Amino acid sequence: MTSRDTLYVGGEWVKPSTTNTIDVISPFTEEVIATVPEAGEADVDRAVEAAQAALAGPYPQLGADERADWITKLSGAIGARSQEFADTITAEMGSPASWSLMGQVFSATMVLDSFAELVRTFPFEEHRAGAFGPVLVRKEPVGVAVGIIPWNVPLFVAMLKLAPALAAGAPIILKPSPETPLDGYLLGEVIDEIGLPKGMVSILPAGREVGEYMVRHPGVSKVGFTGSTAAGRKVGAICGEMLKRVTLELGGKSAAIVLDDADLAAQIPLLMPNALMNNGEACVAQTRILAPRSRYGEVVDAVAEVVKATTVGDPTDPSNAVGPLVAERQRERVLSYIDKGNAEGAKLAVGGGRPAGLEKGWFVEPTLFVDVDNKMTIAQEEIFGPVLSVIPYDSEADAVAIANDSDYGLSGSVWTGDVERGIDVARRVRTGTYGVNAFSTLDLKAPFGGFKSSGMGRELGPEGLSAYLETKTIVLPGDYTPPS
Ligand code: NAD
Numbered sequence: 493m494t495s496r497d498t499l500y501v502g503g504e505w506v507k508p509s510t511t512n513t514i515d516v517i518s519p520f521t522e523e524v525i526a527t528v529p530e531a532g533e534a535d536v537d538r539a540v541e542a543a544q545a546a547l548a549g550p551y552p553q554l555g556a557d558e559r560a561d562w563i564t565k566l567s568g569a570i571g572a573r574s575q576e577f578a579d580t581i582t583a584e585m586g587s588p589a590s591w592s593l594m595g596q597v598f599s600a601t602m603v604l605d606s607f608a609e610l611v612r613t614f615p616f617e618e619h620r621a622g623a624f625g626p627v628l629v630r631k632e633p634v635g636v637a638v639g640i641i642p643w644n645v646p647l648f649v650a651m652l653k654l655a656p657a658l659a660a661g662a663p664i665i666l667k668p669s670p671e672t673p674l675d676g677y678l679l680g681e682v683i684d685e686i687g688l689p690k691g692m693v694s695i696l697p698a699g700r701e702v703g704e705y706m707v708r709h710p711g712v713s714k715v716g717f718t719g720s721t722a723a724g725r726k727v728g729a730i731c732g733e734m735l736k737r738v739t740l741e742l743g744g745k746s747a748a749i750v751l752d753d754a755d756l757a758a759q760i761p762l763l764m765p766n767a768l769m770n771n772g773e774a775c776v777a778q779t780r781i782l783a784p785r786s787r788y789g790e791v792v793d794a795v796a797e798v799v800k801a802t803t804v805g806d807p808t809d810p811s812n813a814v815g816p817l818v819a820e821r822q823r824e825r826v827l828s829y830i831d832k833g834n835a836e837g838a839k840l841a842v843g844g845g846r847p848a849g850l851e852k853g854w855f856v857e858p859t860l861f862v863d864v865d866n867k868m869t870i871a872q873e874e875i876f877g878p879v880l881s882v883i884p885y886d887s888e889a890d891a892v893a894i895a896n897d898s899d900y901g902l903s904g905s906v907w908t909g910d911v912e913r914g915i916d917v918a919r920r921v922r923t924g925t926y927g928v929n930a931f932s933t934l935d936l937k938a939p940f941g942g943f944k945s946s947g948m949g950r951e952l953g954p955e956g957l958s959a960y961l962e963t964k965t966i967v968l969p970g971d972y973t974p975p976s
Contacts, residue, residue, distance in 0.1 A: 493526040493583055493674055499535055499697075500680035502542025503690030509534035514670045514697060519586035519816035520807055520853045528673045531696035533705050536665070539694035540711035543636040543663035546691025552633050552661035556616060560608040562688060563658050567604035569682040570647075574598065577647060577678055579808070584672045585643050586807045586815040586854070587770050595770060599936065600651040603952070606937045607655035610957060614659075625970035631961040633661040634737055635713025638706045640727070642719045643671035643818055644773040644876075650679065652741075652940075652951045653716040654693065660960035662714065665694040667706060671818055673697030704730070713737060714960060718775075721874075721900075721945045728948065739949035739959050741775070741941055743874040744902030746933070747895035748778035749917060750791050751888065753909035760794040762931055763907055768802060768858060771814050772878035773822075775946075776903040776925070776933050780864075780871055781882045782891050788884050792841065792862050795882055799842045802858040802878075805850060814878055816853040823854040826877030830859055833870040838881065839863045866894045874900070892920045901943030903933040924950070 493516065498505040508529035515524045546552075551559075570577060577600075578592040587596055618629045639653030650666050657664040668676040676695045683693050696702070700723065707715050707730050717727045718741040731738035748763050750756070766778045783791035807815025817823045823846075830844055843857030856877050864871050864881035871881050885891040895904055905927035908914040914928035924941045927933035934940045939950035949959055 495527045496677055497529060499529055499531055500695040501535060501539045502694055508532065514673055516584050516674055518583060519818055522852055525583055526674060528697060531698040531702055533702065535696055536702060536706050536709060539665045539696060540636060540709055542691040542694060543665060544711055546663040546689065547633065547636060549689060549691060551689040551692050556611050556614065559659055559661060560611045563604050563608040563655060565686045566682065567601045569686050571601045573678060573682065577675055580674045580678060581646060582807050584674050585818045588807045588812050588815045590810045590813055591770060596645060596647055600647040602936045603651040604655050607659045607957065610954060611659040614954065614957060619974045622967060626968045626972050628966040628968060630964045630966065632964055634960050634962050635662060636711055637662045637664040637714040637716060637960060638712050639664055639666045640703050640717045640719065641666060641668050643669040644770060646672040647675050649718045656957045656960045659957050662960045663692045665696060665706060667703050668695065668697045670697060670699050707731065724947060739951060740947040741951060742945060742947040743900060744775045744942065744946050745780065745872065745874050745898050745900040746776060746778050746903040747780040747782050749782045749891045749895060749906045751906060751908040751913065752784040752786055754907040755909060756790055756794045759907040759929065760798060764798040766905060766933060767880050768814065768878050771817060773818065773876050778905055779875065779880055781880060782885050782894055783882050785884045785886055792882050796841050796860055799858045799860045799880065804847050804855055804857065814858055816855045817877055820854050823856055826856045826875055826879060829870055829875045829879060833861045833868065836868045838868055838870060866897050872898065888917065892917060895921045899945040902946035905930065905933050
C-alpha cells in the first residue's frame, strides 16, 4: 500500500494544513502498511469554501441526464479498478477477499448505477393544483453536504452519500474513518480521472474531533452520518440545535426468525451469510437467530454445522470466509461480550476465543451461543463480530415480540415455507428493512435505514435522493399554464 502526503480538497491534491498523520495498520499482520495525513480544521474550511463555490458553479445547474452521466462515469471508473479497491479494503480492515469484491466494491458501483437510473426520471419539478391556483414544486440541492463514513464498508457507505449528492447537485465532503483512509485515496484518483467538476467532492480522513468540526461548520447544510448509535446521538443533537438536515444510519441487532415450516437444509445456508458476512462487522448482520421450541435442536444443529465449517484466517486468501477484526480494541470488545455471554448463562456451542494457530492478527473464532435469553447482554447489544445467538420461542407472536424487544430496529428476516406468512411477520416487526427468504435484507434501489435507535431518515431509492434536496413551492398566478 502506498503512503500519501496530500489531501483531496475540492478536486485538487493539496498539502495538508497540519503535520498530523494516520498510521493504517493491517489487522492481519499488525504492521503499519501506509501513513496518510490526518485532515485538520483548516482543511475542512478549505473544502467547505471549494464546495460553496461549486454550489454556485456549473454542476448543480446541469440537467438530470448530464448528472446521471457523471454518476455512470464514476461507476465505470471504480469498476475498472474494482480489484484494486477490494484488495485495498481487505488490507486496511480485514474484509475477507471472498466477500470484498462483491460486498465492498460491486455493491458500491451498483448504488451509483441505481442513482444514475433514478435521477433520469425523478420529478425535480412538478406542476400541481394548489388551493389558490397552480403551484410549481421544485426540488433543489440541499447545499453543501458532509458524509461521515465508518470503517466496515467504507466505499459502499461513501456511495450511499456521494451518489445521491451528485444526483441532487449537492457538493459533498467525505470523511473516511481513520482505520480506512486508503480506499478514499483511490476514490479521489478516479474522480480526478473522470474530470468531475472541481469542488463537488473533497475527501478528508480524520477522527471524531475533526468530524464534529465538519458537522458544526456553518457552511454545511446536510450531514449524512453512518456509525455507532452513541456517535449518531451526538451528531443528531448538533444538527438539531443548528437546524441542519441529517440522516443517521446507526447500529443494529437484527433477528432472523426461523418459522416452524422452514426448510432448514435449504434455508439455513441462505441465512448464514447474512449473519457472518464481513467478519460479523455489518450493521444488518442477523445475529439473533430465533428458533421455534418444537424444532430448536434441529435449528441449533444446522446453524452449528455452518459456524464450525466457517474458515478463518488470512483475509487475502479467498478460501477463508472470516478474516481478522478491524482493530485490537475491536477484538477485545468482542471477546468481552463472549465473556458476558458465558457469565450470564448462555451455552457456548462453537468457538468462543481466539483461533488456534493464528498468533498474529486480530482474530476471533466464529462463535455460537445457544439457550440464549433475549434479555442477556449478548442478545441486546451490538457486538460487531462473528458471534451469534440462537434464541428459542414458543409461538409466532412470541417470535415477533422477541424480535421487537430491542432498542434497535435496522433489519431482520424470516425463513418460512410460506412467503405470505413471512410477509405477515415482516409487517409486524419494527425495522426499516426486512427479508422474506431473501439472500439480502436490503435492496439497493429501495429505502434503507432504521427504526428506533438504528437511526433517522433513509438512504437509497427516491427517499435517499430526497434527503439531499430541499423542496421549494412557487405559487403562480391563477391563469398560469405551464409551457407545453
Ligand atoms: P463510530 O461511530 O465510532 O464512527 C463512525 C464514523 O463517525 C467515523 O468516521 C468516526 O470518525 C465518526 N465520528 C465518531 N464520532 C463523531 C462525532 N462526534 N462527530 C462526527 N463524527 C464522528 O462507528 P464505527 O466503529 O466506525 O462503525 C461501526 C458502527 O457503525 C456500528 O455501530 C455499525 O452498526 C454502524 N454502521 C451502521 C450502518 C447503517 O447503515 N446503519 C452501516 C455500517 C455501520
